[in-house]
Amino acid sequence: MDLLPLFQWCYDTSLGETIRNSNWLFALIEALHLVGLGITGGAVLLVDLRLLGVGLTKQPAAQLWAGTRPWLIGSVILMFITGIPLFMSEAIKCLYSFPFWIKMTSLLLVLVFSFTLRARVAQAGLASGGPLSARNAALISLVLWSGVAWGGRWIGYS
């Protein structure tokens, strides 16, 4: 599949061009993107730490998952709103960037994983005898989100 025409189209949009030609826009949007990343981190960690048996251990994982879910969804939306314009401003670079693809793959996997298997583990609590232990669900989530954060940072170095 040749992605170049699609990425070229993104790059050529007036949104992409406006950000590229501005001194400030990229930096400001990126800082907002970081704030979103931080809130995502907090929402993810409260549940993952609980699944690992630390942090807020007096509360059931299901309660933490229900409480953090709106903030996870909200912060991920914030990251999409800020991340897509950032991507459009340098789409061609991203197409050939290995960290970009690491990030997108991890992101897709972790979003699907968070709202399916991990959500089910959190709702079942630690007593679940399912194929996926609470501990492994947390570790998979942490590794994938780290892939998103590291990949994102390393797009800037390529």
Next chain:
Amino acid sequence: MSLLAFFEQLAESTWSIELHESQYAYSIVESIHVWTLCLFFGTVAMVDLRLLGWTMRGVPVSEFARRVLPWTVAGFIIMVISGTLLVYAIPIRTYQSIFFRGKMVLLVLAGLNIWLFHTRVYPKIAGWDSDGVPPKAARIAGALSLALWTCIIFSGRMIAYNWFDCDRQPQSAIVNFLTSCTPTDSGL
């Protein structure tokens, strides 16, 4: 010794030069700084949101303080170590960066907010620990914390940009004053 002389001395040290010139070390330290931002700011934000009554109203605030804040402290220690290394790799430019200076001022303000919260607000927690929406003083502390740390992230990210750097003249007099920059001896 003036501060500038101190940072100039740092810049001449072997380790600083090696960190600055290394192919990966600087990027790795910076990635650790960003990754730990999730741990530090993420847990701060969750505690602040609880103080505002915007999340998990059923969980007592003291539970958040006892079980979540240690992770915040651990994150802060890693932030300080990795952040210090980042300054150490580029000492003079960072010392003269208007955003770095702004960030340090904001850090002091955030620290002041934490101190006020823990000395004035938190000691009376017994009366409102399980309230879904904590009293006004606690909500203000949470809101201030969220706002200050957001500004700290913004100013920290902006350090990477050279808009107001001393070696990029002409700058307005106020910028050169705020960055202790003397344009004449800045390698124009």
